[in-house]
């Protein structure tokens with residue numbers, strides 16, 4: 001499978017659908033949020049820095065994230081393709097990813113955009129707060145994450161459009177329907 005960039009607001013299902021895509025196509029998966037949460041759990045210096053941003057619903061600095069992404073990518077097998085989940089989140093990160101992959105003679109692949117209404121997003125994240133207790137899943141921080149998404153990340157969709165990579169899937173109230181649409185598209189790439 002080609003590389004896949006899974007793109008969408010907090011709670012849009014990037015992690016959930018990545019797990020399903022990984023199972024079907026046997027790919028690698030990099031979730032930058034998961035990488036940072038593992039650092040926080042491990043009590044590392046990076047984890048301490050990450051926590052100060054994540055708790056505020058803010059993005060970490062691009063230079064730091066670009067470095068983390070390259071190290072994570074180089075440490076994993078890439079032959080079957082990789083899903084990038086939560087990266088890139090800014091134009092600078094997108095440009096850096098493009099350059100990093102070009103240097104390795106790897107293709108950027110495709111972008112899968114998940115569009116979900118904000119009421120559903122909020123309900124999902126508040127429910128996850130009860131089930132998993134993620135520190136940034138409280139209403140105040142969720143609202144900040146939505147605002148950061150609209151200001152800094154959403155404009156990137158146009159960047160992918162210009163690259164000819166953008167493929168949009170819209171939530172219509174049924175997880176399996178959306179998953180079926182995503183698989184139907186990805187199957188055409190194999």
Ligand code: AP5
Nearest residue numbers: 010011012013014015016032033058059060086124128175
């Ligand atoms: P990150 O971990 O990437 O969080 P996020 O973008 O806010 O997204 P989530 O993980 O909350 O949601 P998701 O889209 O994965 O949805 P999920 O599948 O879990 O980033 C966290 C923080 O780290 C950032 O705020 C930032 O501080 C920092 N960071 C990370 N990357 C960075 C970068 N590149 N640059 C700078 N900073 C960075 O689904 C949500 C819930 O809904 C789940 O519980 C799921 O089970 C449930 N659900 C219910 N129904 C459905 C359905 N039908 N489809 C999908 N999910 C469903």
Ligand code: MG
Nearest residue numbers: 014015031033
């Ligand atoms: Mg996630």
